[in-house]
Amino acid sequence: MRTSRALALIVLFFVAVGAAWWWFHRSPAFGDSITVYYTKPDGTTLAPWRVSLGPARDPQSVAFYAATQAVAGPPPGTDAVRFPAGTRVRSVHVHGTTADVDLSKEVAGSSQEGSFAEAAEFKALVWTLTQPSLHVSTVTVTVDGAQVATLPGGHLELDGLTRSSF
Amino acid sequence: MGSRGRRSSALILAFALAFVANAAHAGAQERAPLLWFQGTRLIFESPVPQNGDLAVSTRDPGLRRFLDRLGATFSYEPQSRYAVITAQDRRTIVFTVGDPWYTAAGVRSRAPFAPTADGSDVVLPFLTLARALYVEPVADGGEMVLQPRIGVLDVHADGSRTIVTVRAAMPLITQNTNDLPDRLQLTFVGQGTSLAPSRRAPGSALDAIDLTPGGTVRVPTTTLTLAGIPGSVHHVVPGTSPDAFSVVFEPRGPVAVNAPPTPPPLPQSDQNPPDYGATPAPLIVAGRATVTDLAFVQGTDDALTVRVALSGAASYEWHRLLDHRWYLDLASTTLQGPGRDERPSFGAVQAVRVRQTGSTDTPAVRIAFTLAGDQAVDVQPSATGLTITVSTQPAYDTARVGTGRTGGPPVAVSSVAPEAMPPAEPWKFGAPTGVANPRLIVLDPGHGGADTGTAHNGLVEKTLTLDIAQRLRSILVAQGWQVKLTRETDVDPVSQDNIAKMRADGKPNADDRAYLQTRCDVANSAGARLFISIHVNSAPFASARGSTFYWYKPQDAPFAQALEKGVVASAGTVDDGVRHENFYVVRHATMPAVLIETAFATNPSDVELLRQPSFLQNVAQGMANGIKAFAGAPASNAVSKQ
Numbered sequence: 001m002r003t004s005r006a007l008a009l010i011v012l013f014f015v016a017v018g019a020a021w022w023w024f025h026r027s028p029a030f031g032d033s034i035t036v037y038y039t040k041p042d043g044t045t046l047a048p049w050r051v052s053l054g055p056a057r058d059p060q061s062v063a064f065y066a067a068t069q070a071v072a073g074p075p076p077g078t079d080a081v082r083f084p085a086g087t088r089v090r091s092v093h094v095h096g097t098t099a100d101v102d103l104s105k106e107v108a109g110s111s112q113e114g115s116f117a118e119a120a121e122f123k124a125l126v127w128t129l130t131q132p133s134l135h136v137s138t139v140t141v142t143v144d145g146a147q148v149a150t151l152p153g154g155h156l157e158l159d160g161l162t163r164s165s166f
Numbered sequence: 167m168g169s170r171g172r173r174s175s176a177l178i179l180a181f182a183l184a185f186v187a188n189a190a191h192a193g194a195q196e197r198a199p200l201l202w203f204q205g206t207r208l209i210f211e212s213p214v215p216q217n218g219d220l221a222v223s224t225r226d227p228g229l230r231r232f233l234d235r236l237g238a239t240f241s242y243e244p245q246s247r248y249a250v251i252t253a254q255d256r257r258t259i260v261f262t263v264g265d266p267w268y269t270a271a272g273v274r275s276r277a278p279f280a281p282t283a284d285g286s287d288v289v290l291p292f293l294t295l296a297r298a299l300y301v302e303p304v305a306d307g308g309e310m311v312l313q314p315r316i317g318v319l320d321v322h323a324d325g326s327r328t329i330v331t332v333r334a335a336m337p338l339i340t341q342n343t344n345d346l347p348d349r350l351q352l353t354f355v356g357q358g359t360s361l362a363p364s365r366r367a368p369g370s371a372l373d374a375i376d377l378t379p380g381g382t383v384r385v386p387t388t389t390l391t392l393a394g395i396p397g398s399v400h401h402v403v404p405g406t407s408p409d410a411f412s413v414v415f416e417p418r419g420p421v422a423v424n425a426p427p428t429p430p431p432l433p434q435s436d437q438n439p440p441d442y443g444a445t446p447a448p449l450i451v452a453g454r455a456t457v458t459d460l461a462f463v464q465g466t467d468d469a470l471t472v473r474v475a476l477s478g479a480a481s482y483e484w485h486r487l488l489d490h491r492w493y494l495d496l497a498s499t500t501l502q503g504p505g506r507d508e509r510p511s512f513g514a515v516q517a518v519r520v521r522q523t524g525s526t527d528t529p530a531v532r533i534a535f536t537l538a539g540d541q542a543v544d545v546q547p548s549a550t551g552l553t554i555t556v557s558t559q560p561a562y563d564t565a566r567v568g569t570g571r572t573g574g575p576p577v578a579v580s581s582v583a584p585e586a587m588p589p590a591e592p593w594k595f596g597a598p599t600g601v602a603n604p605r606l607i608v609l610d611p612g613h614g615g616a617d618t619g620t621a622h623n624g625l626v627e628k629t630l631t632l633d634i635a636q637r638l639r640s641i642l643v644a645q646g647w648q649v650k651l652t653r654e655t656d657v658d659p660v661s662q663d664n665i666a667k668m669r670a671d672g673k674p675n676a677d678d679r680a681y682l683q684t685r686c687d688v689a690n691s692a693g694a695r696l697f698i699s700i701h702v703n704s705a706p707f708a709s710a711r712g713s714t715f716y717w718y719k720p721q722d723a724p725f726a727q728a729l730e731k732g733v734v735a736s737a738g739t740v741d742d743g744v745r746h747e748n749f750y751v752v753r754h755a756t757m758p759a760v761l762i763e764t765a766f767a768t769n770p771s772d773v774e775l776l777r778q779p780s781f782l783q784n785v786a787q788g789m790a791n792g793i794k795a796f797a798g799a800p801a802s803n804a805v806s807k808q
Contacts, residue, residue: 055264061246085254149750157750
């Protein structure tokens, strides 16, 4: 009797551990597509478009995918403020509610485009990464792996960007 | 069999296996075709033929060179399964590790094999990738030529106009041009095509489109002929990248044939963004908002906070009346439920009224306070609504009117979950509680020294900003203000103390912060009344023009509006608006602060203005007028604060 009770307790323990593991490691449910934002030429108005997701639906993959689409901008022919040509996403790491985005050095080409383009570009990136399904509220940006507080063009602060930053 | 015999057999078997393996490897090497691209051999380190394609690692320098030649970029990280190639025209080609399906500009297709991870790189089906980049592998003898192609010929009608957009793999080089008003013939060298050879566009300004391939496999040509209806005219509009352009045909009308080209409406309207695999959702029309909830909260020091929850976006305007009433109108907004009347038992608010006003067609919601005096009222818009806080402290800047926008931007409602906003970032630098020197205005000429700022059309931002600042100083000093500039010469000022402080704080990129903080400190440490950072703007579009006024803190907004009115009226620039942005100097200057982008060094009209000293003087005068409207004259201002 005592043995069976001990066995039941052990089973219960493992079930509880398993449930806890699942709770903390469950992936957010992503649909077949995500929203990516771009900024219209007025530099202020955001517009969304939907991009299909491949089979990879884990948060890191989806965040990376969302960032690359935001940096690429909307399809050709759509008038938008875009990141400088050649800018690419080197990595995106999501930890907690923060996404660390590492961009290639070409993004500094914004310095020739002034605050107008710089603000519009990062507004689109931040709004894309902070959409509800990604559970990200803050975006930090590094350039070629180096931490930068601002870009030289418009003096936009790059660490700890949130939607309310714009 | 003896042991020697067994040993001999084993040796023979080993040799045989080695031979077969070597032959197989050699065969594989032989089967990998010789690739030619743009007249040179494209050499990969270890291409592996696989299901009619070539497996090539992104680590391979040959693939990197190929992408570079096409102006394409590649993004992949091992923690993500997606590998994204962005073409020069910003189309994306997305591969997923382990999945043969890929997406090219929203079109899903199946590759001969699934990409595989290769350490920090990924092995891709190269020929599939090339085709997605409009480069077609064409057999030529025993070799394979990678032939750039014209990949898109899009015909789009816009009213009576017809717009033809051409996109190709490489920059388009024209050999022969036959240009008549109603007919355009262009021959492109080095680009083939497999698009339909002819099309007709009945009922439009364009009668027929013909594409004729020519040349050889290695040096292809394509002749494009666009024939308009009799009497039509056309003009060519360059694309945003050299591999694309558009031609606009229109019936001869009031528009002169030699009128300068104007950007055509785009083939895909940004009001209805193109599909990338799912149906675009309708957009919310900004301004149709509903007040869904109202909360009245007693804050510290008996401040009253009213939280207004909104669905949708709305613009608002607030007014402070002379009889201590303060009200805010939310335009095109409906109040869900009845109006509210509150009489708080604390603080400086005697009464609050919330009412549905306006008409059925133009509804509005008014939130009105009766105050004990000129208390400070702070309006904080967010994507989910509005927070109004009425302090018990007297207002420092008793501006009479202000405007803004609240609620989210247009978002797709049918397929996007409601936007749960991340918690608003706390405002780290609170409103100034006092001004040490109410007669002092600090002007910040943007950039300086090695930091030239924007430089276009012979204009250099750092020079123009210093010029304007010096002109403005002369005007303000004559009016009785004290004026301090953050820099007097062509330098980028920085305080070593700031660098040390930032480094000690562990702030990222401490040096960059220190440069900007030094400019703020000039105003903060002196207790200045106002701070203006002067800049010259630029944009990737020549069409962007005008003066823009950026604010961050609530008390910046009315100052920005005053400067907007002054500058636009005095200098005659296009009003690019008052905008809320996270600019360092505006955020970290503790007094009302505005960053002004005076005009665009990339717009032809603005460039002409910026070259004229009289314009720079008018800008300075406009700012002075704005300062006077916002802060009054220095003497009375100083008295009123004492």
